[in-house]
Every structure is written in structure tokens, then in C-alpha cells.
Amino acid sequence: MTNLSTEQIVGLNGSAYKDGLSVMAWETLAAIAMVVTAVFLLPRYLKGGLTTIPQFLAKRFDVATKTITSGLFLTGYVVVLLPVILYSGSVAISGMFNVPELLDVSDKTALVICIWGIGIIGSIYAVFGGLKAVAVSDSINAIGLLTGGFLIPIFGLMAIGDGSVLEGLDALMSTNPERFDSTGETGQEVPFATIFTGMMLVQLFYWGTNQQIIQRALAAKNLAEGQKGLLLASFLKILGPLILVLPGMIAYHYFEGGLATSDLAYPELVRAVLPKPLVGFFAAVLFGAILSSFNSVLNSSVTLFGIDIYKQHINQEASERTVVKYGKIFGVCLALAAMFIAPMIANAGSLFNYLQEINGIYSIPILTIIVVGYMTKRVPAIAAKIGIISGSILYIISQFWLQPKYVNGALEEAKATGITDEAALKLIEADAYPHYLHVMAILFLMNIGIMLLIGKFAPRETPYVQEYTKQVSIEPYKYVKQVGIAVVVIVIGIYIYFAK
16 A cells, blocks of 8 residues: 555546546556566565565675665655655645645745655654554555545545436446546557556566565565465555546546646545545545655665665674664655755646656666566676666666657647647657657667676676575465466456456
8 A cells, every 4th residue: 555645646546537547557457566576576585585675686696786776766766756755745735725825825835835744744754663663554544545545436426426426427437438448549648558568567666676665575474474465455456446546537527627737636626525524534544645655765765775875885884773873864864855856846747657757767777687687597797787777878868868859849840730739739749759668668678688698698607596595484375376367367357348
């Protein structure tokens, strides 16, 4: 439940407001990625006694590779993930409580106040409470979040169905049936073809290698318990669209597509349909979700810095107490940096799409070297360094230089020929350059090819063999494959049912 924060709740519902059911891929396909993690990745992680993912890279390649990876994780957290969580959470809280009017300040000032309020509270809780506090708060918050999350679509459907949920659902599906299509079209955020390319890679990175998420599974007392947790979470992900997609579609119907921006869909729907006594309850739940996600990212950052950077490179003789001390200091600095950066992303456009696209700078390169690291035995450390650095640089060149160049050129050419229709220009923009998820898949394959070539012509002297540290039992859950297959079948069935 850790990833259920406002960048998901507000952002993904905003995407559903724009494009309809096709954006459910971000939730439903996560279930398949979690099954893959439970069956293939977690056994290897626990066999090696890992507490952070970069630790594996140090054993498989070398310490420098681990340090580069930890640095990329930390850079992504402070520049992208933490600021987006703070910004989106502040937009939601400020809107629900009408903070500008309450404090008699401008919208921008209210946003900054909320960002710093959430950031300070979250920092104190995560940095000084540790992973145990994060895990406990996450479990308690999940119950409230599920309860509150399901209330919004129920009251939303009742609002458009004259008090009846079923009539509301019927009205929603009959008025705009084309929006209940699981297969996205060109020009939408998730075209159907992308679920077979970069989408699954992003899901595998997020659920299988991202320290913020996988740290809970790495803390499992044994493999069977870790697999049970992942499989249970995969079933919850199948239900995720009811909280993260359906409200956005209800908002489109309720407001007749007339909102100023799509990211207002969720908070405006909450304000419009939820009974006043429940608004405070849901705002508290949402605040808990913001803190949960912020705390989790910050805590994983403290762990990465303390173990993989401070202990490894700054003070190798440091006691555990010293490592914890400087990890907390780093966490405070990281939180402060995120609080300063957060207000700057106000003009980012679609928050959820922005988050996923920018994450590609580090997500795919890291996934590449982990996959090659586990699947091969003789690819050397230099290949991993080249793979991770070239992957990041090539993605930056693609999305920040080539894409704007081709898109702007195509739009200028179209306008010069007299094309002014917004829908037509949107399609031209989409066709001018490959979707960023396709770019991720292309670079993933390219990086694997580069690493394998290096491994062929300059292999490591001895093959890598993973040793069992015996820190925890790696006896798998006896029904892991059966349950995993059931999850995959359900996801495929949902796609087939809603395909137009």
C-alpha cells in the first residue's frame, strides 16, 4: 500500500479523467510484476541476505557499481519522487480545506505552507522513527485508506445515479461507453502497445527493484511470508482501479469534462459528493497516505546513504550508532532539498505522467544491470558501469533533446499547413516521436546488448555464484505458483472483458 499517495490518487485519477479506463494499466499490470517479484526475484534477494538492492550489485559486480546505483536512487528520490509527493499532497490538502481562504493567503503561499508542513512532520516521523514506525503506520493507514478510498466512488455513483450506485454505474457506462476501453489509443497516456514494452519494465523496476517498495519484502522473516505479502498485495492491486481510476471517470461525467485541469478531478469530486462529516475523515486518511509514501521514500534514502555510501566510502570503521546518526542527518538534508524543489513543479502538466517519464532516467538502467547480473555469470563490472551510465545519458538525450526537437518540428509544420484542430494536433504530436515507454524498452534491449557484448569479449575471470547466507529460510510458500497464475489470469481476463 506504500505507493498509495497523492501522486497516485490525485495523479492517476486525473489521467483517468482525461483518457478513461486505459490508464488502469498502471495498477492492474503491477499485479503481474508483483507475482514475478515473488516467484523469481525475492528468493534470490533473501538467499543473498540483502537489506538494500545495491548490495547485490556490489557482490555481483563491484562496490563502484553499487555506489553509482545508490547515487542514482538518491538523486531520483530528491529531485523527482519526494517533491512530487509533497506537491501533489499539498494540492489535495490545500484544496480540501480551502487553505488560501482559511489563512487569507494566495494559492501559491498556501501551497508552500502545506509543502513545508507535510515535509517537516514526515521527516520527523521517518528519520527518528525508523523503518518499524514506517511499517506500522503503513499497515494502519492502509485500512483507513481502503475504507475512505472506496467511499468516494460509492458516493460519486450515488450522486450521478439519484441515490443508487447501480443506476449511477449504468449512467456512467451508457453515457460514455468509449471511455470504458482497456486498450488505449495513440495520443493517450497509455497506448495499448506500450503495455507490451516499457510498461512492464517500469512495473518490474518499481515492484521488484525499487528500494522504497521492496524494503518491506526484504525485511520478511522468511521467504514464504514475503511471498504471501507480495501475492496479497497483487490481489489488492487488481482492485486498485476502483480507487485510482473510477473516481476520475466519475468526475468526468459529473463535471461534464469542464474542470480547468485534470489533476483537480479527485479533490473536486471529494468536495462535491462526500458528505461534510466525512470530508474531515477522508482528509485525515489522505494525509496519512501522503506521510506514508513520504516516510517510506525518506527512510529508504537514509538506509541507502548510511549503508551504501557513508559506511562504504566515508567512514568504514563507523559503528552502527554513528552510521544511524549520519544517516538521519542526511535524511533531514534530503527532506529540506525536496521541500525547496516541490513548489517548482507546479507547471509540470499531468503529474502522474511527468513522474513516470522522469523516473526513466534511472529506473531502466538500474533494472537492466540487475537483470543481466542475475541472468549471467561472466558479464564484468565494467559492463554494468557502462550500461547504467549510457542508459541514463541516452534517455536524457532522447526525452530532453530529440523528443522536443521532433515534436516541435512536426507541430510547426502542421500549423503551417493550416491544421488547427486540437485533436488532430494531439495525434500529430503523438506520432512525431516514439512514446517514452517505447523508448525505455528500446534502451533496455540496447543496454543488455552492450553488456552482453562486453561480457563476451572481456568476461570476468571467474563465474559469479550466489551464496546462501542462511540469514532467513528460503523455503517458498507452497502455493506461490498457483496463486501467481490465478492473479495473471484475472488481469488478462479484465483486459479482455473491457477491450473494445
